[in-house]
Amino acid sequence: MTVSPSALAPRFHHVGVQTNDLDNSVRWYSEFLGCEQVWVLDRFSELTRSRLPGIRTLTEMVVGEVRIHLFERPGQAADPGQSAVQFQHFCFRVHDPDELVTTRQRWIDLYKSGRFWFALDEQPTDIVVDDDGIQSFYAYEVNGLELEFTYLPGDQS
Ligand SMILES: [Fe+2]
Structure with a gap:
């Protein structure tokens, strides 16, 4: 199926991740994904303070076209054992199956450090391969949110 381009189609911009420990998250996203810290905010609009009571700091982490907005705010730790309506995971596509292996190993090495x-x-998780040759593994980031890494063979988008 061909998807026709539309100037009106939204483009994805960033994902917001809440953390209880901003320094821990900044260091981990830097070392695990290779993110650069681009800006930091510690003064917020009334709207932000009412949406996110208790917010202390917000920072943008960037790698390639991926932007992650980490914000520190005291809160309950993520508990994937409990079913809740939330963004369940987000997925990064890698360009080579070997990258899945090295990314998964880097996760383990940083954890063990x-x-x-x-x-x-x-x-x-282990790297799983489905019938179409799509390979994936899942891992939790430091705050307990689930990440997926996937390799799509050929021209699958
Ligand atoms: Fe997925």
Whole structure:
């Protein structure tokens, strides 16, 4: 199926991630995904303060076209064992199946380094391959939110 381009189609801009420990999250997203910290805010509009009571700091982390807005705000840790309506995971596409292996190993190495606080002590899943040759693994980021990494063979988008 061909999707016709539309000037009106929205383009994805960023994902917001709440954390109890901004420094831990900034270091982890830098070392795990190679993000750069682009800006930091510690003064907020009334709207932001009413949407996110208790917000202390907001920072933008960027790698390639991916932007992650980390904001520190005291809150309950993520609990994937409880079913809740939330963004369930977000997925990064890699260009080579070997990148899945190295990314998964980097996750494990950073976990074992003991330099980061993790909300959960779950390890990454194995890399699974479906009937179409799509490969994926899932891992929790430091705050307990689920990330997926996927390889789509050929020209699958
Ligand atoms: Fe997915």
